[in-house]
Amino acid sequence: MSFMQINDLKVYYPIRGGFFNTVVDQVTAVDGISLEFEKGKAYGLVGESGCGKSTTGKSIIGLEKITSGSIVYEGQNVTHNRRGRGSSYNRDIQMIFQDAHSSLNPRKRVQDIIAEPIRNFLNLSPDEEKRRINELLAIVGMNEDAKLKYPHEFSGGQKQRIGIARAIACNPKLIIADEPVSALDLSVQAQVLNFMKDIQQEFGLSYLFISHDLGVVKHMCDHISIMYKGRFVESGNRQDIYTNPQHIYTKRLLSAIPDVNPVGREERKKERIEVEANYTANHKNYYDENGKVFDLKKLSTTHFVAMSAHEKGGI
Ligand SMILES: Nc1ncnc2c1ncn2[C@@H]1O[C@H](COP(=O)(O)OP(=O)(O)OP(=O)(O)O)[C@@H](O)[C@H]1O
Ligand SMILES: [Mg+2]
Numbered sequence: 001m002s003f004m005q006i007n008d009l010k011v012y013y014p015i016r017g018g019f020f021n022t023v024v025d026q027v028t029a030v031d032g033i034s035l036e037f038e039k040g041k042a043y044g045l046v047g048e049s050g051c052g053k054s055t056t057g058k059s060i061i062g063l064e065k066i067t068s069g070s071i072v073y074e075g076q077n078v079t080h081n082r083r084g085r086g087s088s089y090n091r092d093i094q095m096i097f098q099d100a101h102s103s104l105n106p107r108k109r110v111q112d113i114i115a116e117p118i119r120n121f122l123n124l125s126p127d128e129e130k131r132r133i134n135e136l137l138a139i140v141g142m143n144e145d146a147k148l149k150y151p152h153e154f155s156g157g158q159k160q161r162i163g164i165a166r167a168i169a170c171n172p173k174l175i176i177a178d179e180p181v182s183a184l185d186l187s188v189q190a191q192v193l194n195f196m197k198d199i200q201q202e203f204g205l206s207y208l209f210i211s212h213d214l215g216v217v218k219h220m221c222d223h224i225s226i227m228y229k230g231r232f233v234e235s236g237n238r239q240d241i242y243t244n245p246q247h248i249y250t251k252r253l254l255s256a257i258p259d260v261n262p263v264g265r266e267e268r269k270k271e272r273i274e275v276e277a278n279y280t281a282n283h284k285n286y287y288d289e290n291g292k293v294f295d296l297k298k299l300s301t302t303h304f305v306a307m308s309a310h311e312k313g314g315i
Contacts, residue, residue: 002036003173003206004093009033009069011052011059029055031230032069035208037174042200042207044221046214046253052230053210054098057176060208061095091121094167098178098210100159104151110137110162111147117169136165139199157188161195168199176208181216193220214257218242223302226250231293233286236303246305248286251275284308 011030014023030052037043045053058064060071062082070079078089094117097103104113114133118124124132134144140161151159160180167175177196181189197220200207209220217224218238225235226249234247245251255272259265279286285308287293296304 002038003074004037005072006033006035006060007070007072009035009056009059009071010067011055011064012067028230030059033225033227033230033232035225037206037208039173039206040200040204041223042209042221044217044224045208045210045227046212046217046224047227048212051227053212053227054178056227057095057178057208057210061093061176062090063095091117091170092173093176094170094172094174095176096160096163096167096178096180098182100156100163100180100183101151103163104159106151109148109150113151113162114166114169117166121170132169136169139168140165141195155188156184157192160184160192164192164196164199168203168205171203172205174206174208176210178210179212180209182211182213189216196220214242214253226253228293229291232296232304232306233293234303234305235296236300240300240303244303246299246303247307248275248279248282252279 009030010028010032013027013029015025015027016022017024033056035043045056047053055064059066060082066079070077071082072078073089073093078087081087082089084090111133114136115129118129118132122132133147137144137146142158142161142165146154146158146162151162154162160183164180180196181192184192193216196207199205207220209217211217221238223235223237224241225232226241226247227233228249233249234241234245236244241250242254245254252275255268255275259268286306288308294306294308296306298304
């Protein structure tokens with residue numbers, strides 16, 4: 001059973017202009033997506049730059065206004081009161097931001113950064129708070145001397161860990177992790193990802209894992225949604241997406257994953273050319289006359305794809 005449902009979420013940004021700074025147009029950042037979260041599962045959100053991934057994350061957590069659609073958390077419609085002070089939604093849903101550096105207040109010491117959600121949501125005595133901060137630093141593998149330092153004194157990977165410590169401070173149910181490792185070296189990436197997996201198992205956390213890297217998502221996620229221009233083109237479990245992709249956009253993303261293994265490189269090149277030819281030839285099966293993605297249709301209990309109805313079975 002899912003504990004949270006996102007239904008037909010739409011987020012439009014107004015474009016203002018003219019002498020009176022009125023709204024002249026809008027950017028359709030998220031255009032009708034639905035998601036469900038189950039306890040202890042990781043969900044991936046993948047797509048090219050600008051397709052609406054961060055906007056999805058930020059609107060779920062309450063940093064962006066929702067144009068239409070609803071968010072239901074533990075049976076309650078929370079769409080319009082996501083940021084209520086002291087609300088359980090606010091405590092249980094946390095976010096790790098795309099840019100670790102600017103998400104940490106440079107004027108605050110690490111102990112105050114991590115203590116922020118604790119002070120907001122848990123009524124701890126100063127001693128208990130100190131113990132909790134030490135415990136959190138230990139969970140993310142950092143030394144206790146870190147407490148008195150400022151964010152700029154840490155490396156990228158360490159800053160990301162501080163962000164993680166802050167996100168898990170109040171035992172959240174869901175963490176939205178927006179490209180948590182894309183700014184890091186490969187070796188540090190693996191370290192942070194493995195660590196995120198460990199705490200997921202330990203605390204039964206759910207993740208919405210946002211990334212443009214299908215390799216990282218494969219490592220982390222049980223269920224994956226592929227996003228294009230604010231809509232889902234395909235969604236399914238690891239098997240569905242990686243061994244049985246149906247939408248041409250998913251196939252293009254998969255064929256674009258760089259391959260370090262020289263064996264089979266020629267075949268992959270051939271495959272890429274085939275995918276491109278299919279894209280050009282069958283464009284109308286995947287996008288309508290305005291270039292918009294179709295609605296998702298069910299292929300199996302886990303696998304959904306956005307293709308025109310009459311073509312779905314034939315490919
Ligand atoms: N505050 C804003 N005002 C107006 N338009 C915005 C705003 N934030 C994002 N957008 C637009 O919304 C769309 C989606 O942006 P978003 O940041 O969600 O993309 P993204 O998928 O996270 O991309 P990236 O992979 O580069 O982080 C883009 O076209 C962007 O230009
Ligand atoms: Mg983003």
